[in-house]
Amino acid sequence: MSPSMEQTAAAGRIEEMSLHEPAAIVRDGLGALLPRLRRFARVLAGNVHDADDLVQATLERALARASQWRPEQRLDAWVYGILRNAWVDEQRARGRRARVFAPESAGADVGVAAIDASGALALQSALQQLPGEQREAIALVLVEGLSYREAAATLDVPIGTLTSRLARGRGALQAMLDHAGATP
Numbered sequence: 001m002s003p004s005m006e007q008t009a010a011a012g013r014i015e016e017m018s019l020h021e022p023a024a025i026v027r028d029g030l031g032a033l034l035p036r037l038r039r040f041a042r043v044l045a046g047n048v049h050d051a052d053d054l055v056q057a058t059l060e061r062a063l064a065r066a067s068q069w070r071p072e073q074r075l076d077a078w079v080y081g082i083l084r085n086a087w088v089d090e091q092r093a094r095g096r097r098a099r100v101f102a103p104e105s106a107g108a109d110v111g112v113a114a115i116d117a118s119g120a121l122a123l124q125s126a127l128q129q130l131p132g133e134q135r136e137a138i139a140l141v142l143v144e145g146l147s148y149r150e151a152a153a154t155l156d157v158p159i160g161t162l163t164s165r166l167a168r169g170r171g172a173l174q175a176m177l178d179h180a181g182a183t184p
Helices: 003-045 048-064 075-100 119-129 132-143 148-155 159-182
Strands: none
Touching (some): 119 132
16 A cells, blocks of 8 residues: 555544544433433423423434534533424424314323422422523523523523523512412
């Protein structure tokens, strides 16, 4: 082999390794993110079953698009964006299904669980009462610990919009929790 052919072959191997490296990093990093993804999904979906389905869809999408992730990006922020987009897609699909199928309320209430009056339940209930935009902002920044810049990028909004949503969401959440605590 001439030196130029050896160099070309080595460059090809390096290029091939760099193409697979992001996929390997994504694959390896998803396991560590599972608890955080489930928590964010529960905030968005409002129930465990929908949240688990949402996480499953997110993992499938992240693995299928692993080559699109760039090492200079935080993996968790990238995956949260995928999760949020999967939730938006699900909401749109539900809207279409609602126009086609009978609503769930038309069926019998099967397996209704007793409500536990713990603080976590009150918080979850209060979160679900917030508008979706405020709920997403609070979940990403206050629950998941993303920076304002990362959360704004995940939600595809300016930082000012994110801070506004956070301020309104915090105020509304505090008022709901104060009201729930005052009720005997």
